[in-house]
Amino acid sequence: xxxxxxxxxxxxxxxxxxxxxxxxxxxxxxxxxxxxxxxxxxxxxxxxxxxxxxxxxxxxxxxxxxxxxxxxxxxxxxxxxxxxxxxxxxxxxxxxxxxxxxxxxxxxxxxxxxxxxxxxxxxxxxxxxxxxxxxxxxxxxxxxxxxxxxxxxxxxxxxxxxxxxxxxxxxxxxxxxxxxxxxxxxxxxxxxxxxxxxxxxxxxxxxxxxxxxxxxxxxxxxxxxxxxxxxxxxxxxxxxxxxxxxxxxxxxxxxxxxxxxxxxxxxxxxxxxxxxxxxxxxxxxxxxxxxxxxxxxxxxxxxxxxxxxxxxxxxxxxxxxxxxxxxxxxxxxxxxxxxxxxxxxxxxxxxxxxxxxxxxxxxxxxxxxxxxxxxxxxxxxxxxxxxxxxxx
Numbered sequence: 001x002x003x004x005x006x007x008x009x010x011x012x013x014x015x016x017x018x019x020x021x022x023x024x025x026x027x028x029x030x031x032x033x034x035x036x037x038x039x040x041x042x043x044x045x046x047x048x049x050x051x052x053x054x055x056x057x058x059x060x061x062x063x064x065x066x067x068x069x070x071x072x073x074x075x076x077x078x079x080x081x082x083x084x085x086x087x088x089x090x091x092x093x094x095x096x097x098x099x100x101x102x103x104x105x106x107x108x109x110x111x112x113x114x115x116x117x118x119x120x121x122x123x124x125x126x127x128x129x130x131x132x133x134x135x136x137x138x139x140x141x142x143x144x145x146x147x148x149x150x151x152x153x154x155x156x157x158x159x160x161x162x163x164x165x166x167x168x169x170x171x172x173x174x175x176x177x178x179x180x181x182x183x184x185x186x187x188x189x190x191x192x193x194x195x196x197x198x199x200x201x202x203x204x205x206x207x208x209x210x211x212x213x214x215x216x217x218x219x220x221x222x223x224x225x226x227x228x229x230x231x232x233x234x235x236x237x238x239x240x241x242x243x244x245x246x247x248x249x250x251x252x253x254x255x256x257x258x259x260x261x262x263x264x265x266x267x268x269x270x271x272x273x274x275x276x277x278x279x280x281x282x283x284x285x286x287x288x289x290x291x292x293x294x295x296x297x298x299x300x301x302x303x304x305x306x307x308x309x310x311x312x313x314x315x316x317x318x319x320x321x322x323x324x325x326x327x328x329x330x331x332x333x334x335x336x337x338x339x340x341x342x343x344x345x346x347x348x349x350x351x352x353x354x355x356x357x358x359x360x361x362x363x364x365x366x367x368x369x370x371x372x373x374x375x376x377x378x379x380x381x382x383x384x385x386x387x388x389x390x391x392x
Contacts, residue, residue: 069095069105073112085120092116107133111142123150141167157181179208180363180371186217190224197221212238212245213363213372219252228256239273246273247282247376248361254286266290281313282376288319297323350377 076091092113096106110129117126127150133143144166151160164178182204189197198221204214215238219231235249235256257266270287273280284307292300301323308316350357351374356367364371 069101069109073108076112076116080116080119085116089113089116089120103136107136107140107143111140111146114143114146118146118150123153126150141169155184157184175207176211177371179204179211179214182207183211183213183217183363186214190217190220194221194225210241212241212248215241216245216248216252219249219256223252223256226259228259232256232260236269239277243277243280244375246277246280250282250286254290263290263294267294278311281311281315284311284313285315285319288323292323348376349374 072091072095076088079085079091080088092109095101095109096113101109110133114126114129114133117123117129127147130143130147130150133139134147144163148160148163148167151157151163161178161181164174164181167174182200186197186200186204189200198218201214201218201221204211208214215234219234222228222231222234232253235253238245238249253266253269257263267287267290270283270290273283274287277283284304288300288304288307291303301320304316304320304323308320348359349361351365351367351370353370353373354365354368356365356374357377358366361376362374365373
């Protein structure tokens, strides 16, 4: 309750100051200089621990005019931040109902009321208010951004694209978002509508040439239509788009090269990638598998053993154990059990913005809701102790 006193006493003082100011401006006679009785009534409610009634009275005492609009907005925003959305809505509705507001003040009040509704989960009402603001001359960018958030929540990607295209600043970030929205439109069409899906993906790449997701999806489209050579070109382009996502393309590339009968060419490509990007353990493991298929387990074991001396990894050790698991009937199965536990418990993806981690790829982070911040990761030695702890 003391929190309410600290919150409401400044409001009470402010309302008293405004009434006194009005008194002096209008040059009241001394006999009319007393405070409005409602002011003392509100203080009485406050002192008797009835903050709800006190708030209603203080809000009523704040006459809506050009000098008090900001006070109303600040008070409503305070309520919204405290989670009392119904009170914020009441204040903003009271503001909008006043004909004395200027056009700019009305726009601001409409936007704030729309944010109230969004916070309360009433997205349809919020959308109506923001669209009303957009119909006014020189609408604030904030209304567009709020609609963009709503359409993302509703997964209305076409409308989200329209709103994003109207935001003038931060074009690189906005184009990145638009590309993700086009990918959202294209992904459900992989098995249904080849031509429309490809159009969406071309639009995604027009907005963001580095959109790895669009390349992966377009490659999948061509694989489904048995155009494996086209898929290979798209997947290999990921190296220029973002090296970190090469691991996401490897299984698709392996399938495409097998279908075209060019596994040797795939091995040569993997060797070139390892030479340029030696940190990519997943590429090293894929190359080990190809060597095993083409040259046998012993050759693959030699290759991986040599690689692990320079670039040690849990995944690499696990693969080496599998290749030589018949060499020692007791020790090898024991070590294999440990590395299997590490591989299965370790997270495969991590968000660079909020550090969310998991075993599934998300193009929009479930933790911070940002797009494109989750990247593939490897298991680091510093994680071993935690990974080996028993599950609770």
